Amino acid sequence: MASSSTTQQLFQQFEPELLKKVQQVGVIRKFKAEDFLMQTGQQIRSAVLVLEGVIKVFREDDEGNEVFMYNLHPGEACAISMTCATRQLSSQIMAKALVDSEVLVIPVELMDEWALKYRSWYQFVLETYRSRFEELLDTLDHIAFRNLDERLLWYLKQHQKSLKSNFIKASFTDIALELNSSREVISRLMKKLAEKGHIKLHKNEIEILNLKM
Amino acid sequence: MASSSTTQQLFQQFEPELLKKVQQVGVIRKFKAEDFLMQTGQQIRSAVLVLEGVIKVFREDDEGNEVFMYNLHPGEACAISMTCATRQLSSQIMAKALVDSEVLVIPVELMDEWALKYRSWYQFVLETYRSRFEELLDTLDHIAFRNLDERLLWYLKQHQKSLKSNFIKASFTDIALELNSSREVISRLMKKLAEKGHIKLHKNEIEILNLKM
């Protein structure tokens, strides 16, 4: 489990003094797989740094549609949680642990203070925004231009990478929800992928064989 | 045209000292309508603050598909141009002036320096990221969930707002490109919108009558 040495490893780029402060004031919170860290409508009043596990960040609109944004991994942070201060009107953000996870929670007041004091914190915040931004653009590309079969492959690859495992236990219904499609369609596409030898379907899980195209 | 008083009005939130520096080191560049400020593959080595006009920021992929990201208006800045430092691999960003425009260019080295020195600059950078992020999410929502007719309405609204005019001079081919559709489809949808009284079609331009739904 996360210790101060874990934090140190994950955030090597922080100045020693900053690292010490982070360890002092940061509160460790643990979440079980499927737990929500954050739900639509909630006020966000702290920054979240991921120590362990995978956190899925996504959006839900009025009709229950879901947009995947990105997954967060150890050493990364949620950009949204850093905006905090401002109006919380439309930010319909949800965050869910995909596996058992641990995060470090930093009160928002400190963020501004640190930004002025520690170059490495400022860089970290900027880099966080930058990379989330890139990921969001990537997602946008896929939704805008790729057909469902390619998006499904992409989905599988992401999970393979995030979970570091070739076995995915999601139901077709779940996947359909995430890709804004329907179970039936996913079922047919999965069959095709299996026929092509990319994946193998087991009871309650999908085995990834080879996603090269 | 932009003078130091314009800058002052647009960036009131800056500390006086910062404002002075901005005016000293910032270089004003002018662009005519349709000019590119930035094209795919170009290295970005400076931050861009918009003083006048409208700058459209978008992406283009290998197949020439275009994704609209957002429009920038006076007082706003391009978040992408602020990331600068890092690897420029995939950031396929294009920026184009929609009308005659003026921007203030700030060398990237100063950005980091200012962030540590001036609270208001740090806030500005963060706010820039935050709001671009929100806009990108908005775009994502529309692409993912709305039908073309709604997206077309959205497109028209955006232009009306950005250009502060009820007349749009874009050709259907252009609009189709921007919405990743085809001219024929846009043509049919425009006809429908005209029948419903939302717009009126003239020679070479579209008049917006009433976009309420």
Added chain:
DNA sequence: CCCCTCCTGTGACGTAAATCACGCCCCTTA
């Protein structure tokens, strides 16, 4: 054992949108 629920498979059909194939109008330039 039966019933219930959750997951999956599959055909039939509907629909938004892309694509193809035209033809028309206006403008420019030779």
Added chain:
DNA sequence: TAAGGGGCGTGATTTACGTCACAGGAGGGG
């Protein structure tokens, strides 16, 4: 005046998906 190009309108066809309807298996609890 002819010729060519750019923008537009419109039917016919195709494609990717979504939706509906229904069936069957696996597990679990009474």
